[in-house]
Amino acid sequence: METTTAIKWLAACRVEDVPGDGGACVLLDGEQIAIYYFSRRDEWYATENRCPHKQQMALSRGMTGSAGEKGEPKVACPFHKKTFSLRTGECLSGDDYRVRTYPVKVKNGKVYVGI
Amino acid sequence: MSNGNLPVVVVIGNGMVGHRFCEKLRTAGLFHIVVFGEEPRPAYDRVHLSEYFNGRSAADLSLPMTGWFEEEEIVLHLGDPVREIDRQRQVVHSGKGISQHYDHLVLATGSSPFVPDINGIEKQGVFVYRTIDDLDRIKAYASTVRSGAVMGGGLLGLEAAKALLDLGIPNPHVIEFAPRLMPRQIDSAGSHTLEASLRQLGLQLHLNKVTQSIEGSHRVEALQFADESRLPVEMLVISAGIRPRDELARLAGLSVGTRGGILVNEKLQTSDKNIYAIGECALSQGMIYGLVAPGYEMADVVATNLLGANKSFTGWDMSTKLKLIGVDVASFGDPFAAEPDCGTIVFEDRHKGIYKRINVSRDGQYLVGGVLIGDAAAYNLLLQTVNNRLVLPADPAALILGNRESAGEGAGVMNLPDEALICSCESVTKAAICGAVAEKDATTIDAMKKCTRAGTGCGGCIPLVKDLIAGAMKAEGLYVRNIVCEHFEHSRQELFDLVKLHDVRTYNEVLVRWGKGDGCEVCKPVVASILASLWNEPIVKQATIQDSNDRYLANIQKGGSYSVVPRIPGGEITPDKLIVLGKVAKKYNLYTKITGGQRIDLFGAHVGDLPAIWEELIDAGFESGHAYGKALRTVKSCVGSTWCRFGLHDSVSFAIEIEERYRGIRAPHKLKGGVSGCIRECAEAQSKDFGIIATEKGWNLYVCGNGGSRPQHAQLLAVDIDKAACIQYLDRFLMFYIRTADPLTRTATWLDKMDGGISYLKNVVINDSLGMGQQWEEEMQGLVDSYKCEWKEVVDDPELRKRFTHFVNAPRKKDPQLQFDAMRGQTKAKEW
Numbered sequence: 001m002e003t004t005t006a007i008k009w010l011a012a013c014r015v016e017d018v019p020g021d022g023g024a025c026v027l028l029d030g031e032q033i034a035i036y037y038f039s040r041r042d043e044w045y046a047t048e049n050r051c052p053h054k055q056q057m058a059l060s061r062g063m064t065g066s067a068g069e070k071g072e073p074k075v076a077c078p079f080h081k082k083t084f085s086l087r088t089g090e091c092l093s094g095d096d097y098r099v100r101t102y103p104v105k106v107k108n109g110k111v112y113v114g115i
Numbered sequence: 116m117s118n119g120n121l122p123v124v125v126v127i128g129n130g131m132v133g134h135r136f137c138e139k140l141r142t143a144g145l146f147h148i149v150v151f152g153e154e155p156r157p158a159y160d161r162v163h164l165s166e167y168f169n170g171r172s173a174a175d176l177s178l179p180m181t182g183w184f185e186e187e188e189i190v191l192h193l194g195d196p197v198r199e200i201d202r203q204r205q206v207v208h209s210g211k212g213i214s215q216h217y218d219h220l221v222l223a224t225g226s227s228p229f230v231p232d233i234n235g236i237e238k239q240g241v242f243v244y245r246t247i248d249d250l251d252r253i254k255a256y257a258s259t260v261r262s263g264a265v266m267g268g269g270l271l272g273l274e275a276a277k278a279l280l281d282l283g284i285p286n287p288h289v290i291e292f293a294p295r296l297m298p299r300q301i302d303s304a305g306s307h308t309l310e311a312s313l314r315q316l317g318l319q320l321h322l323n324k325v326t327q328s329i330e331g332s333h334r335v336e337a338l339q340f341a342d343e344s345r346l347p348v349e350m351l352v353i354s355a356g357i358r359p360r361d362e363l364a365r366l367a368g369l370s371v372g373t374r375g376g377i378l379v380n381e382k383l384q385t386s387d388k389n390i391y392a393i394g395e396c397a398l399s400q401g402m403i404y405g406l407v408a409p410g411y412e413m414a415d416v417v418a419t420n421l422l423g424a425n426k427s428f429t430g431w432d433m434s435t436k437l438k439l440i441g442v443d444v445a446s447f448g449d450p451f452a453a454e455p456d457c458g459t460i461v462f463e464d465r466h467k468g469i470y471k472r473i474n475v476s477r478d479g480q481y482l483v484g485g486v487l488i489g490d491a492a493a494y495n496l497l498l499q500t501v502n503n504r505l506v507l508p509a510d511p512a513a514l515i516l517g518n519r520e521s522a523g524e525g526a527g528v529m530n531l532p533d534e535a536l537i538c539s540c541e542s543v544t545k546a547a548i549c550g551a552v553a554e555k556d557a558t559t560i561d562a563m564k565k566c567t568r569a570g571t572g573c574g575g576c577i578p579l580v581k582d583l584i585a586g587a588m589k590a591e592g593l594y595v596r597n598i599v600c601e602h603f604e605h606s607r608q609e610l611f612d613l614v615k616l617h618d619v620r621t622y623n624e625v626l627v628r629w630g631k632g633d634g635c636e637v638c639k640p641v642v643a644s645i646l647a648s649l650w651n652e653p654i655v656k657q658a659t660i661q662d663s664n665d666r667y668l669a670n671i672q673k674g675g676s677y678s679v680v681p682r683i684p685g686g687e688i689t690p691d692k693l694i695v696l697g698k699v700a701k702k703y704n705l706y707t708k709i710t711g712g713q714r715i716d717l718f719g720a721h722v723g724d725l726p727a728i729w730e731e732l733i734d735a736g737f738e739s740g741h742a743y744g745k746a747l748r749t750v751k752s753c754v755g756s757t758w759c760r761f762g763l764h765d766s767v768s769f770a771i772e773i774e775e776r777y778r779g780i781r782a783p784h785k786l787k788g789g790v791s792g793c794i795r796e797c798a799e800a801q802s803k804d805f806g807i808i809a810t811e812k813g814w815n816l817y818v819c820g821n822g823g824s825r826p827q828h829a830q831l832l833a834v835d836i837d838k839a840a841c842i843q844y845l846d847r848f849l850m851f852y853i854r855t856a857d858p859l860t861r862t863a864t865w866l867d868k869m870d871g872g873i874s875y876l877k878n879v880v881i882n883d884s885l886g887m888g889q890q891w892e893e894e895m896q897g898l899v900d901s902y903k904c905e906w907k908e909v910v911d912d913p914e915l916r917k918r919f920t921h922f923v924n925a926p927r928k929k930d931p932q933l934q935f936d937a938m939r940g941q942t943k944a945k946e947w
Contacts, residue, residue, distance in 0.1 A: 040633060
């Protein structure tokens with residue numbers, strides 16, 4: 001496994017465990033992490049699974065999509081449809097919340113999350 | 116200089132107002148403009164100064180773009196304050212020795228923070244909060260201390276307290292000598308609500324406190340109050356009001372007010388007609404205006420008059436709305452007007468931190484003013500209602516109790532007069548907005564911003580601007596495109612027709628053909644619903660375009676558990692099936708409750724248990740109840756003629772027949788039905804999307820009723836018809852609704868929006884006025900024939916079953932965060 005000085009890469013799941021244009025939750029180091037796959041763009045993202053609004057472990061079950069002309073990747077929490085940028089973790093629907101984001105890489109059919 | 120022959124306008128001060136003046140004047144190219152600024156940097160956004168502490172840089176706050184002054188050929192002297200005005204010779208002398216002739220001189224010198232004369236005010240660690248340099252000094256000092264206080268509980272003081280929080284000072288103190296916060300804007304009850312919210316956010320508030328001295332050897336160590344109490348703090352930020360910067364004007368012999376401020380007339384001319392004063396340094400009709408909007412208006416008045424037109428400044432509405440540390444605060448009109456001059460209506464929700472007060476004229480006709488804390492959504496409409504003297508609805512309380520839409524019914528935006536000021540930051544009227552729609556084709560918010568600048572300031576008027584754009588488009592006879600979302604330039608109905616015409620079966624293909632980007636949580640379920648209504652293929656095939664409930668075929672509940680609702684058609688169930696429900700509930704530790712639709716809801720299922728639960732239910736003869744989908748829910752029935760002594764026909768059998776006919780059909784919103792065996796109406800059929808009531812001669816069919824937040828009775832569609840006609844009409848009615856309704860629109864709302872209402876609907880359904888009857892009946896029959904139980908599809912398919920897990924890398928592990936409490940012999944989800 002590759003390592004860099006700052007990031008610890010952990011094997012999270014297989015590529016096929018994450019549905020295309022949707023999310024799935026993994027348990028890594030005791031943390032619940034949501035992984036998202038944008039199949040049309042072939043891009044991977046990861047955030048904490050917790051929605052900061054009502055502390056529900058649900059972001060992986062939310063609908064993904066994009067916002068704006070630049071196509072900011074986002075996910076909508078299934079509870080109250082708060083949306084978050086998958087790039088920055090910032091809430092896009094007008095609240096001050098933020099979710100933690102993690103780097104993702106894929107190698108040999110496996111998905112790795114950097115913690 | 117090329118423009119040497121033009122009249123010279125000298126502007127002293129490059130703050131927000133001075134800069135706005137330059138912007139207003141430059142486009143004409145009729146003047147040579149020279150600006151002197153005291154600060155080392157060009158004008159910046161002082162309104163959003165506190166954002167400097169959470170990441171915005173000085174460059175982000177800057178108003179002009181780099182190179183703007185050069186491009187506009189405006190000469191800018193920064194870090195060079197004017198020291199003297201020679202009115203005789205019409206020349207100003209700067210600190211760096213520049214002498215500049217002027218034909219017109221504009222003083223935009225702004226204000227300085229008021230620093231009270233308190234013992235120890237000169238100590239290290241005492242700051243004012245005004246400029247970026249002040250902020251830099253505060254930032255540097257804050258990193259060396261652990262506690263801090265702000266003197267002044269007004270608007271700026273609270274902003275400064277927020278800045279201290281952002282700088283990592285834990286629980287900063289706010290000291291206010293008045294008995295309440297923001298004494299100029301809000302009343303004491305409003306202040307109480309605000310105080311509670313701010314305390315929760317970590318501020319320590321001290322009201323009724325007069326600071327007597329600042330203690331400490333060299334640095335601030337404590338504040339000593341007049342009531343002999345003492346507060347140890349290591350730094351103090353003073354925000355106790357502003358003083359107009361009128362020293363230069365005094366020196367030049369211009370008239371000033373007794374308490375400061377350069378006296379101006381309606382044209383903003385000082386006692387020297389070639390010299391103007393604008394912004395916070397100007398004293399207009401006894402008032403100093405400490406907000407940016409009136410300053411901008413003054414800049415516009417002077418620029419307009421210099422350009423030869425005629426405009427006056429005759430005062431400004433000081434209504435204001437802002438977000439203080441995340442709490443909405445607004446005050447408008449006369450917030451303090453009270454009995455006996457007017458009646459006061461107050462709404463208070465301490466739990467949510469909401470306080471709303473409106474003051475209504477004695478005759479109940481007009482709104483005088485008010486205060487909003489915690490929820491200021493109604494601000495724009497209330498302000499318009501005050502400013503334009505709109506007549507209030509019969510029950511003015513609805514203005515603060517209802518949502519924006521219902522407030523709008525009392526005072527619709529299109530009823531506003533043309534001169535109604537919609538965007539007060541940029542002074543844009545209703546006429547200007549409607550005009551931009553009609554003449555410049557500005558039909559989006561972005562286009563409107565470019566065209567009129569409306570909404571570019573605080574942004575608070577944007578909902579109102581949107582409503583006006585839609586209203587003006589309708590008035591212009593323009594087609595209001597009711598588009599799904601930013602990814603599709605089509606209405607739901609248009610997409611429905613396109614998908615059908617081109618026989619498209621997947622979301623991705625719909626997106627590629629008619630959309631852009633990656634879709635979102637709005638268009639995905641809309642398209643999913645269209646695909647399901649047209650092709651009736653199992654929705655689990657495209658799980659990730661479904662709303663969460665449809666993705667997991669269950670309703671997500673608190674804690675992330677799911678509820679399970681098997682179909683119990685017509686509410687009829689055998690004892691054996693009841694026992695199965697009880698057994699399953701006990702086995703999986705589910706909470707059970709009878710629903711309003713005559714079935715049994717099982718709550719608290721782990722996502723991983725859902726397939727096993729359904730396997731047992733399906734084995735016992737149950738099928739999905741679609742409680743999670745925008746689909747037919749239930750057809751409720753009374754017991755009817757089989758048992759009831761009043762019953763005319765067998766309502767239960769008919770309800771079961773209808774529920775089984777339309778089960779699983781996806782629609783723009785959920786659908787509910789009811790069948791009653793006589794006019795006593797025990798099935799409450801007239802509150803359903805479709806309701807059937809037995810008569811002596813047959814059945815009466817009602818449609819478009821609704822319970823919910825805005826109950827509406829169903830309307831009579833057909834009288835004394837037989838069962839076959841009833842089903843024929845229902846087929847047509849439902850297909851018409853499924854094809855044409857907007858997303859998430861119940862049948863009642865759909866009918867409300869329909870031109871011609873129920874008589875038009877009757878004509879379409881009964882008289883087949885569109886000639887679609889036969890096609891719709893065939894389409895409906897196609898849906899009925901292709902019905903499959905979604906849960907059976909999942910239970911029987913090991914690959915689909917795998918999707919029902921919380922952790923994909925630990926499929927057997929349940930979400931440890933999902934916890935339950937005991938309640939009345941069952942379990943419930945832990946409170947969030």
